[in-house]
Amino acid sequence: MRQPPKHQLAKAAITVWRLSGIITFIILMVMAGALTYIAYRFEWPWFIGTIAISLTLLEAMLHILIIPTIRYKRFRYEILDEEIYIQRGLLIVTRTLVPMTRIQHVDTKQGPILKKYNLMTVTISTAATTHEIPALPSEVADQLRNDIAVRARVIDDD
Amino acid sequence: MTDQHKLHPLAMLLFFFKIIKNSIWLVISGAIFIGSFDINELLPDQLQASPVMFVSLFLLVIIIVFGFISWLKWQRLRYMIHPDALQITQGIIVRHDRTIKTKNIHSMNVNQHIFHQVFNLANLKIETAGSDVNVDGELKAIDFELARRLKYQFTNDLPLDDVTAFAAPHRLEDDKEDWRSSIYRLLAAGATTGRIGTLLAIAFVLPTELSSYLPADIYQASELWVLKQSIVVWVILVTLYLIFMIAIGVVSFMLKYGQFTLRREGDYLIVKHGLIEKKETQLHINRIQAITFKQNLFRMPFGWYGCYVDFAGGEFDAKAEGRLLLYPLLRRREVTPFLKQWLPEYDLEDMALERTESISYFYRMIRFSLLVLIPSSIFFFFYVRWWLILTIASLLFVRAGCYYFEYRLKGYATRGAVLRLEYLYRFSRCLTLVKRKHMLELNRIETPVMKKLQVCHLKFAVMNNFVGQHFNYRWISESQMNKLTDWFHKKNNER
Numbered sequence A: 001m002r003q004p005p006k007h008q009l010a011k012a013a014i015t016v017w018r019l020s021g022i023i024t025f026i027i028l029m030v031m032a033g034a035l036t037y038i039a040y041r042f043e044w045p046w047f048i049g050t051i052a053i054s055l056t057l058l059e060a061m062l063h064i065l066i067i068p069t070i071r072y073k074r075f076r077y078e079i080l081d082e083e084i085y086i087q088r089g090l091l092i093v094t095r096t097l098v099p100m101t102r103i104q105h106v107d108t109k110q111g112p113i114l115k116k117y118n119l120m121t122v123t124i125s126t127a128a129t130t131h132e133i134p135a136l137p138s139e140v141a142d143q144l145r146n147d148i149a150v151r152a153r154v155i156d157d158d
Numbered sequence B: 001m002t003d004q005h006k007l008h009p010l011a012m013l014l015f016f017f018k019i020i021k022n023s024i025w026l027v028i029s030g031a032i033f034i035g036s037f038d039i040n041e042l043l044p045d046q047l048q049a050s051p052v053m054f055v056s057l058f059l060l061v062i063i064i065v066f067g068f069i070s071w072l073k074w075q076r077l078r079y080m081i082h083p084d085a086l087q088i089t090q091g092i093i094v095r096h097d098r099t100i101k102t103k104n105i106h107s108m109n110v111n112q113h114i115f116h117q118v119f120n121l122a123n124l125k126i127e128t129a130g131s132d133v134n135v136d137g138e139l140k141a142i143d144f145e146l147a148r149r150l151k152y153q154f155t156n157d158l159p160l161d162d163v164t165a166f167a168a169p170h171r172l173e174d175d176k177e178d179w180r181s182s183i184y185r186l187l188a189a190g191a192t193t194g195r196i197g198t199l200l201a202i203a204f205v206l207p208t209e210l211s212s213y214l215p216a217d218i219y220q221a222s223e224l225w226v227l228k229q230s231i232v233v234w235v236i237l238v239t240l241y242l243i244f245m246i247a248i249g250v251v252s253f254m255l256k257y258g259q260f261t262l263r264r265e266g267d268y269l270i271v272k273h274g275l276i277e278k279k280e281t282q283l284h285i286n287r288i289q290a291i292t293f294k295q296n297l298f299r300m301p302f303g304w305y306g307c308y309v310d311f312a313g314g315e316f317d318a319k320a321e322g323r324l325l326l327y328p329l330l331r332r333r334e335v336t337p338f339l340k341q342w343l344p345e346y347d348l349e350d351m352a353l354e355r356t357e358s359i360s361y362f363y364r365m366i367r368f369s370l371l372v373l374i375p376s377s378i379f380f381f382f383y384v385r386w387w388l389i390l391t392i393a394s395l396l397f398v399r400a401g402c403y404y405f406e407y408r409l410k411g412y413a414t415r416g417a418v419l420r421l422e423y424l425y426r427f428s429r430c431l432t433l434v435k436r437k438h439m440l441e442l443n444r445i446e447t448p449v450m451k452k453l454q455v456c457h458l459k460f461a462v463m464n465n466f467v468g469q470h471f472n473y474r475w476i477s478e479s480q481m482n483k484l485t486d487w488f489h490k491k492n493n494e495r
Helices: A012-041 A047-074 A112-116 A138-157 B010-022 B024-036 B051-076 B114-119 B144-155 B183-191 B194-213 B216-228 B231-257 B332-342 B359-382 B386-409 B448-453 B478-492
Strands: A076-079 A083-088 A093-099 A105-109 A119-125 A130-137 B078-081 B085-090 B096-101 B107-111 B121-127 B137-143 B261-265 B268-273 B279-284 B288-295 B304-311 B323-331 B411-415 B418-425 B428-435 B439-446 B455-462 B469-477
Touching: A012 A047, A012 A112, A012 A119, A012 A130, A076 A138, A083 A130, A105 A138, A112 A119, A119 A138, A130 A138, B010 B024, B010 B051, B010 B114, B010 B137, B024 B051, B051 B085, B085 B137, B107 B144, B114 B121, B121 B144, B137 B144, B183 B231, B183 B304, B183 B323, B194 B231, B268 B323, B288 B323, B288 B469, B304 B332, B323 B332, B359 B386, B359 B448, B359 B455, B359 B469, B386 B418, B411 B478, B418 B469, B439 B448, B439 B478, B448 B455, B455 B478, B469 B478
Parallel strands: none
Antiparallel strands: A076 A083, A083 A093, A093 B439, A105 A119, A119 A130, B078 B085, B085 B096, B107 B121, B107 B279, B121 B137, B261 B268, B268 B279, B288 B304, B288 B428, B304 B323, B411 B418, B418 B428, B439 B455, B455 B469
């Protein structure tokens, strides 16, 4: 684990994370707005609404502007001969080495936003932990899943 | 011999207790509801009675219904012993027929509760790879001799139904001697177990809570009496009180782990303990994922270790954190012989430890000092007393001592496929041994500051019967991390 892994996610990942950030922001904003209206209607202290809205705005700023880029920069993966090597994190960076022989199953999944950009999430499970490689191009994800499955089996067979 | 067998009738009682235990809150709330509800309004004059009558009637009906269900359960449960499998058919309305092949069985555990001991019976628990009791098999009450026989046949890979092959010597010839815990050892273990800390905490809180539970006059009278006594009496009373609390801990420990015996049969380790409930746990050595020797705060001055193992599969016991106590108390010099005899693959003799880099301790000390000094100096700006400064200074001093202690004790070593880690975890000194092939993954964690200092955390997980056991080994240098990674990489070449 001297060098970080080689591959990065698809560039569209940033857009996807921003989009989901925007959706969360809209939901939170509606809730904050409702709270502000209730506070105004029942003459609660004015700071309740202010805090709710400013927290939502702060959250939006983090999740739409700042976090996606850092996350994209940090996240890296590499499929080695006998291991999967993943790096993730924002401030605290974690590098994980999962041997193929310990992998129990590999899943791919795709939500509506990911589908629009033709991306997929690959989940790798061991007996005790799961690891995610989010937002890979569909073809790469499928390839990767099959690849891991084959290698895990080949090594297991001996 | 594929006859259908029934459990011993005692199983009915055990089923009954289990149903009661599972539905106790429902029964209690039902009784309360009936007690508070005025049924008399709904009844003709001749049937009117006091609420006590109705509640007892309700309880009687419950007991009869539950008793009937237990009887049905017992009546409908049959087990068959095939040469290579155990078949259990059960269920009152929906019949479940489960055949458990011997090759899928992980272990057979023979437990004897006090009821079993009266009739010379036993509870046979069959564990497979799943962690669900409903998936595994359990024969609640069968003849003790039969249980032992089945277990013997299973352990030695003999056909299960071939009971004549069972010979009296329960052990194999080449087995080494059992380790039996002496009563003194168990007493020492009981007096220094982590539970003592909890009991002492209760001991301190209890007197202050008493005032709200005792009637006021009794409390006042006893308070007056206590205040009249001399200091010597006080000291004696407090000592007696503390000894009493510790005794509770020791007695409960003794009841659970009394007559502790560790034995090896073929590839199985057998742990037996318990005074009231005799438990016998069978563990195939291949299921062992990691071994931890643990020294809590009370045991540190004596250098005593408790030995725990993490193992894969089996029923999850939340109280034990998924770990099994392999031996209650070991002196420091006994650890090596213990491993040599029981788990020779993990032998740690002459395994030189490599200490962690000291720079991270300086960094943590500086970080801690800043966290303490900045707020306190702001505070001192407004209010300053010499004893406050002294407190802060001694706090820093103690912290530094802790870091030095941690530095002295922490270390790692690898030999062959075994990794040995020594570290502090929740005020306990731990020594963990884990094989490379059991480590599911290797994590390297670092923050920007740690990157500058060239240190990182190591984290890995092993399988157990629940979500896995995670080990953190923090603040090691990058070069050590690289060495460990290389060691971890080797795995696939020499599986």
